[in-house]
Amino acid sequence: MLEKQIATHIDGIIIYRNFVKNLPYNPKLIPLTKQKRKQGILSEVLFWQQVRNKGFHQIDFDRQRIIGNYIVDFYVKTLGLIVEIDGFSHDTKQQYDTVRTxxxxxxxxxxFRITDWDIKQNLSVAMKDLENFIIANYSAP
Structure with missing residues (x-):
């Protein structure tokens, strides 16, 4: 039996790694990821300021990561966690989002999905919701 490795701690709770190997990757999307990073969407910039340089519980986040034929907003390799910030455009993309998810x-x-509005208006609550999601999904081995 493999013993789970510890990724970090949140409020004294052990968070275990869930590294997912061999994710599909479409290199044709590289120019689009670079373009998306430069766009500077406010909610993504605000979130990035909270998590960059392991500023959120020593967890390393990647921005605009390619997985398969999709580009996800943020990805945590050690947890196998995707954070998606949904703006108003997602109101008309429910079927696409369902297939993608x-x-x-x-x-x-x-x-983990969070709205653009929550990031802009309730950032501390949004970050607490992310903490709670991580604890709920990664705290038990």
């Missing part, structure tokens, strides 16, 4: 979850990844 199912694909990502079938790879063994977890998806």
């Amino acid at each position: 199912a694909f990502l979850e079938n790879l063994g990844l977890k998806v």
